[in-house]
Amino acid sequence: MPQSSQRQKQGHWERAFKANVSDIASAASWIESIATSAGFADKQAFSMQVCLEELMSNIVRHGKEPSGSHSSWPSGSGSDHLTIAIAIDANADRITMIVEDNARPFDLGKAIAKKIDQPLDQLEPGGLGIHLIKSFSSAMEYQRTEQGNRVTVEFNG
Amino acid sequence: MRLSVTAMENGITKVSLSGRLDVQSALEIDDEFTKIAKENKNLLVDLSDVTFIASLGIRTLVVGAKATSNNGGKMVLLNPQPNVEQVLRTSHIDTVMPITHDAATVAEMFGR
Numbered sequence: 001m002p003q004s005s006q007r008q009k010q011g012h013w014e015r016a017f018k019a020n021v022s023d024i025a026s027a028a029s030w031i032e033s034i035a036t037s038a039g040f041a042d043k044q045a046f047s048m049q050v051c052l053e054e055l056m057s058n059i060v061r062h063g064k065e066p067s068g069s070h071s072s073w074p075s076g077s078g079s080d081h082l083t084i085a086i087a088i089d090a091n092a093d094r095i096t097m098i099v100e101d102n103a104r105p106f107d108l109g110k111a112i113a114k115k116i117d118q119p120l121d122q123l124e125p126g127g128l129g130i131h132l133i134k135s136f137s138s139a140m141e142y143q144r145t146e147q148g149n150r151v152t153v154e155f156n157g
Numbered sequence: 158m159r160l161s162v163t164a165m166e167n168g169i170t171k172v173s174l175s176g177r178l179d180v181q182s183a184l185e186i187d188d189e190f191t192k193i194a195k196e197n198k199n200l201l202v203d204l205s206d207v208t209f210i211a212s213l214g215i216r217t218l219v220v221g222a223k224a225t226s227n228n229g230g231k232m233v234l235l236n237p238q239p240n241v242e243q244v245l246r247t248s249h250i251d252t253v254m255p256i257t258h259d260a261a262t263v264a265e266m267f268g269r
Contacts, residue, residue: 025181028209046209046240053211057180116219116249120226125219128212128248135247 009038010091017056019063019082019103024056027086038090044155047136048097051153052086054129055099055108059084063103094138095155102148108133109142158182162193167269170197171235175206178214187217194221198230199267205236210244222254233257233266 013034017023028049035045063082087098113131116123133140137153144150158176165171172193176182194200200221204210222232234256237245245256255266 021181021184025179028177028179043240049209050211050244053179053213057211057213060180115247116252120219120223120253123219123223123253125223126212126216128215132212132244132247136244 011038012087012089014085014087016083016085018080019056019060019084019101020080021057021060023084024053024060027052027056027084030086031088034088040090040095041157044095044157047155048088048095050136051133052097052099054133055151055153056084058106058108058129059101059103062106063101093157095157096152097155098150098152100145100148100150104148105144106149107142107144108149108151109140158186160186160189165201167199167264167267169199169201169264169267169269171201171203173203173206177209178207178217179209179211180213183213183217187220190217190221191224194224194232195228198225198228199269200225200230200232201235201263201267202232203235204238204241207241208238210241212248215245215248215250218250218254231267233263235260235263 015030017027031048031052032045035048059082082101082103085100089096108130111130113134114127115131116128133153138156139154141152142149158174158178161173163171163173170193172190202218218232218234225232232254234245234254236258237256242256245251257263257266
């Protein structure tokens with residue numbers, strides 16, 4: 001892994017993935033290889049992977065369903081007609097990651113950031129993703145687009 | 158992700174996980190992990206070799222902890238790496254299952 005004292009390279013990277021479980025793993029590997037080649041600090045690279053996994057799994061799980069309904073994980077690998085485009089920009093003191101999809105509208109900024117705050121016997125497992133995104137990024141912004149959703153997350157150096 | 162089970166002394170069962178506990182792995186090990194949790198009252202989950210976790214992985218641990226609790230037992234997390242521990246503590250999972258780096262005190266944590 002790169003040393004945190006190493007100067008981070010500037011750059012722009014982008015790639016599109018399908019909204020399925022195996023592409024979440026592919027996207028994580030892609031981020032890891034960028035982090036290694038660009039010299040991102042270990043902490044930044046890890047935070048980016050946490051946020052990306054939460055954003056992508058949210059699209060895979062909820063992107064297709066009608067608004068307001070609940071869904072479990074798709075029994076297949078996901079929704080191949082949904083596309084997730086990821087763009088990463090790095091400069092000396094900040095990394096910006098933009099995740100765009102063509103899924104149904106979902107305003108992440110207004111979603112409830114749940115954390116574990118109940119005893120085990122009353123706890124409903126799951127739903128921690130928004131809390132983790134907000135905790136592991138330095139800023140998050142949501143925009144509705146013509147095709148779907150755009151979420152911009154920033155990571156300070 | 159690899160999962161191995163070891164019977165320890167004092168009725169404690171150790172489950173060692175290794176690799177990334179990401180969405181794919183969590184979905185893969187969910188059934189097996191829950192089955193182990195249902196069949197063993199006191200579960201020590203060794204996270205030493207887990208390099209990544211996010212909300213789905215935490216969900217797997219919570220489902221297991223609920224299963225041990227329903228049996229009157231307990232789940233304890235052992236030796237998470239710093240990044241993994243930050244995810245766990247940020248989620249406040251340590252309020253429902255203890256995290257320890259001291260294997261010597263594990264039996265005591267289970268009341269043994």
